[in-house]
Amino acid sequence: MYDREKFLKALENKGYKARYFATGKEAADYVCSQVKGCTVGFGGSATIEELDLVDRLAENNTCFSPEMKYRPKELTFNEAALDTLRTDVFLLSVNGAAEDGTLVNIDGTGNRVGSSLFGHKKVYFIFSENKVMPTLDEAVERARNVASPKNAAFLECRTPCAVKGDKCYDCSSPDRICNAMVIYMHAMEGTEMEVVLTGETLGY
Ligand code: SF4
Incomplete structure (x- = not known):
């Protein structure tokens, strides 16, 4: 079990804004109230999908997502992902977090973690507190052995983790989705970063 107040304080000490909401809907309402009249890019995220944030934010913004269900049919994934790199705002989740305010993400193509590091006025990390672990080692363990297999x-x-559903096998499969892991030690310089945390369990 983690200490929520300690986590939120640690995030602020690392340069993030940090807000907690009991439910996903409250968190989504908050983000929609803050982001208007912007270009908005998205990293692939089950959390963002569950909160319907692409469609909700598109009501007041111009949104770009490389996911098949959102991107224009004439664009490939990579072409659509390039459109997310220079938006005003970028939204993604995390695969794990540590109580000391460190965040963890694993990516296959790199568009999600790459865009989370540079190129935007503001980045929102939206995730549920079940992803927050007492230590960084446990956050990395979660990202590798829980989030990634579920995502696969x-x-x-066609990866062993997807077939067996129990852990990462550090596979050599052509379908491997884990090629880079980013440890966010602190909010990036020059980009406003905000964590929106929910009590309701979302995503993987
Ligand atoms: S490295 Fe391979 S086995 Fe491990 S989680 Fe990623 S896709 Fe699954």
Whole structure:
């Protein structure tokens, strides 16, 4: 079990704004109230999908997502992902977090973690507190052995983790989705970063 107040304080000490909401809907309402009249890019995220944030934010913003269900049919994934790199605002989740305010993400193509580091006025990390672990080692363990296998299964990857559903096998599969891991030690210089944390369990 983690200490929520300690986590929120640690995030602020690392340069993030940090807000907690009991429910996903409250968190989504908050983000929608803050982001208007902007270009908005998205990293692939089950949390963002569950909160319907692409469609909700598109009501008052111009949104770009490389996901098949949102991107223009004439664009490839990479072409659509390039459109997310220079938006005013970028939204993503995390695969794990540590109580000391460190965040963890694993990516296959790099568009999600790459865009989270540079190129925007503001980045929002939206995730539920079940992803917050007492230590960084446990956050990395979660990202590798819980979040990534679940994501691989959702994406119907032909990987051992997706078939067995128990842990990462550090596979050599052509469908491997884990090629880079980013440890966010502190909010990036020159980009406003905000964590929106929910009590309601969302995503993987
Ligand atoms: S490295 Fe391979 S086995 Fe491990 S989580 Fe990623 S896709 Fe699954």
